[in-house]
Amino acid sequence: MKHKSSFAVVAAFLSFITIFTASTASAHTVLVTSDPAAGATIHTLPEKITLTFANPLLSLGTAAINQVKVIDPMGMEITSTNNVVHGSVLSNVLSPTMVMSGDYHVTFRVAAQDGHVLNGSFTFSVGNTSATNQKINIPHSGEVALHAFATGKDIIDGTGSATDTATGTFSIDFNDDTFCYTITTKITDITAGHVHALSQKNLTISDEIFLPLKLTSINAAHPICENAPGETLAILAAHASDYVFMLHTKRFPDGDVAGELQTSISQNPIIQSVSVTATTKNSDSAIALKITNPSPTTILITAITSNLASSSMFFYDANMCQGNSTMQALSNIAIAPDSVVSLGYKYQGAMLSHLKVPLKIGSQIPLTVTWTDNQGGAHKQIVVAKVVVPPQGLNFGMSSMSGMSM
Numbered sequence: 578m579k580h581k582s583s584f585a586v587v588a589a590f591l592s593f594i595t596i597f598t599a600s601t602a603s604a605h606t607v608l609v610t611s612d613p614a615a616g617a618t619i620h621t622l623p624e625k626i627t628l629t630f631a632n633p634l635l636s637l638g639t640a641a642i643n644q645v646k647v648i649d650p651m652g653m654e655i656t657s658t659n660n661v662v663h664g665s666v667l668s669n670v671l672s673p674t675m676v677m678s679g680d681y682h683v684t685f686r687v688a689a690q691d692g693h694v695l696n697g698s699f700t701f702s703v704g705n706t707s708a709t710n711q712k713i714n715i716p717h718s719g720e721v722a723l724h725a726f727a728t729g730k731d732i733i734d735g736t737g738s739a740t741d742t743a744t745g746t747f748s749i750d751f752n753d754d755t756f757c758y759t760i761t762t763k764i765t766d767i768t769a770g771h772v773h774a775l776s777q778k779n780l781t782i783s784d785e786i787f788l789p790l791k792l793t794s795i796n797a798a799h800p801i802c803e804n805a806p807g808e809t810l811a812i813l814a815a816h817a818s819d820y821v822f823m824l825h826t827k828r829f830p831d832g833d834v835a836g837e838l839q840t841s842i843s844q845n846p847i848i849q850s851v852s853v854t855a856t857t858k859n860s861d862s863a864i865a866l867k868i869t870n871p872s873p874t875t876i877l878i879t880a881i882t883s884n885l886a887s888s889s890m891f892f893y894d895a896n897m898c899q900g901n902s903t904m905q906a907l908s909n910i911a912i913a914p915d916s917v918v919s920l921g922y923k924y925q926g927a928m929l930s931h932l933k934v935p936l937k938i939g940s941q942i943p944l945t946v947t948w949t950d951n952q953g954g955a956h957k958q959i960v961v962a963k964v965v966v967p968p969q970g971l972n973f974g975m976s977s978m979s980g981m982s983m
């Protein structure tokens with residue numbers, strides 16, 4: 578959520594002056610105020626830290642001469658390498674793995690326009706975070722899948738991108754209080770990703786980061802998995818639509834795209850017997866797998882991709898084993914409720930195109946299987962395929978299908 582900064586300049590200045598006298602004595606600018614304020618105890622961590630100095634700061638191209646760092650109570654740096662200077666204001670996003678209560682240590686180093694360098698530090702505290710204060714008793718067990726489709730028009734004040742989109746897929750496992758997620762997007766200048774509370778409808782959380790998301794999850798081959806308090810995950814699962822998935826970018830620091838979280842179908846396809854044919858670099862490799870759809874509605878398998886193939890798969894509908902070289906491309910494969918589809922080297926199948934590396938018999942490669950439910954929600958599952966016998970022309974050989982793994 579866009580953070581509403583407050584600039585209580587005078588009050589903040591009075592509280593700061595005692596902290597900075599030593600380091601500012603010979604410098605040519607001075608810290609006037611900050612958000613969060615030095616010495617303050619706050620209950621929600623804002624999305625960014627903002628330091629306002631008395632004079633404009635020196636900018637030298639992309640050189641990182643003005644820096645602010647925030648260290649959380651566990652000693653982890655929660656700021657990014659992206660220090661933003663606008664005149665006399667220096668800011669940086671705050672993206673902790675978990676918002677925890679305790680002391681946060683801020684250090685900064687800035688250059689005034691006359692070249693003089695100012696170093697300083699202060700602390701602020703986060704009191705009990707509202708996420709862990711919730712007295713909501715929500716029964717939770719098993720696994721819950723959530724997803725969000727984020728667009729610029731869902732940024733609350735309407736200042737997001739007109740064209741950017743992103744999909745966030747989340748799975749919560751209450752057996753070990755983990756949540757795993759992947760962000761899929763073509764946006765390239767992302768500075769932070771968060772789950773935010775959308776409203777105070779059921780909760781007392783407003784305008785705070787509910788869960789920070791790691792940027793390594795963007796278009797990742799494997800979902801990023803993290804632990805979180807069971808209560809936090811239970812609130813998210815029980816009130817998904819009260820939360821939004823949001824990405825911040827260099828172009829739209831206050832929010833580029835956002836989308837409400839939705840509960841996904843709980844019955845994921847069951848994928849078994851995954852194998853690919855061994856093949857050479859730049860050629861294609863056929864995929865064999867058996868997919869069971871245990872959900873009460875038809876699902877569409879829309880893509881099977883691998884980070885080892887430069888272009889995504891296409892499905893074919895042909896009899897490859899009869900020497901028939903004409904294949905009909907399919908955009909998806911439908912699986913009816915409670916039924917099983919086998920993709921193999923005959924009839925319907927799938928293929929990875931233009932392999933980046935030669936595959937060896939026995940090696941394991943991750944495949945991302947994407948499907949949509951009857952509401953158009955997109956879901957993903959990573960499976961590991963074992964490479965079996967090499968193809969023989971269009972015949973692809975007769976695979977033994979042995980040694981599959983999930």
Ligand SMILES: [Cu+2]
Binds near residue numbers: 624
């Ligand atoms: Cu955010």
